[in-house]
Amino acid sequence: MRDVLKLGAFLLIVAGIAGLGLGYVNSLTAPVILAQEEENKISGFQEVYSQAEEIKDESAKYLPDGADGIVREVNVAYQKGTPAGVIYMVEPKGYGGEIQMLVAFDIATKEITAIKVLSNKETPGLGAKCGEEFFSERFQNKSAEGVLELVKQEPVGDNQVMAITAATITSKAVVEGVNTAREHFVSNFL
């Protein structure tokens, strides 16, 4: 019995020291991690909607019951005090997990200004290409008013987007993300 207590106490001390050490390292790295994530998001905003003077997170106003479907955030970009564009963060489900991406719309032109994939867990060499520029460029300046359609050949219609070869599920997910953001944009801002 005494032996058990002694061993237990020893383990407790070992775990306690480890816990203290971890707490200390966490207190050093947590602010750096937070700052970095924030910075990533802001530089992403800049990339998809460059004309904004001020960007406000208005998710609470436009997403009443918290996370509504795959739309995670609604950020409104202001120019001279009036809303000029909207930047959505959506997380559609791809082949390997959620694809976190930004979709930005311009209110005046009713067009998609740009999209940007922030993170994905898609297959390297196939679906992971959705983060590359050649694919996101295919969404640029598409009208927000019609449903975007995924095609496998060179697009003929204005609302068509060509899929990534051999990564249909990923392409579908990205288009679904853009369409969901688009619906929300049309019903709330136009």
Added chain:
Amino acid sequence: MNLAKTFSKGIINENPLFRLMLGMCPALAITTSVENGIGMGMAFTAVLLASNVVVSLLRRIIPESIRIPCFIVVIASFVTITEMVMHAYAPALFESLGIFIPLIVVNCIILGRAEAFASKNGLVPSVMDALGMGLGYTLALVTVSAVREVLGAGTFLGIPIIGLIDNPALVMILPPGGFIALGCILALLNKMQQKKAQSN
């Protein structure tokens, strides 16, 4: 055993991946690019070095009957520290190694070295053992990932290779490619070993 031998055994004769067949799971999963291989190897070496040092220093204090839980606590703490530091200062690498950083905890080589070497040897040999094993594992990961990246993506460290970039064998960076590459490398090493044994 002298120090040089303690160091070098991890690289060739007792290479964790190619000879001891330990740590296979991350080796198959993350070796899709050379950059991943180097990053994983460095994270692994850092954890192994720290855990070997602590286990070696505490080897006379830790009671025999609860040594394994103590080793695990030590290893898990260092893995978590590595994870947090990497997340803060190397976010791109952190993102691509993903779940396999926390899984270093259950990487059998680290517990294996703590049990088989650090808990029975002094500080300096344990450090040499950790460095040798870490280097051996890193080299093994880089070898496997070089084969997979060159054949599967047509690049090396992200630099395109002319002639391969246009039509790479995609299967090599998918999971089956990991098994194929590792199997072929092991077969080649065994063949070389046999030749050496025959000529002796």
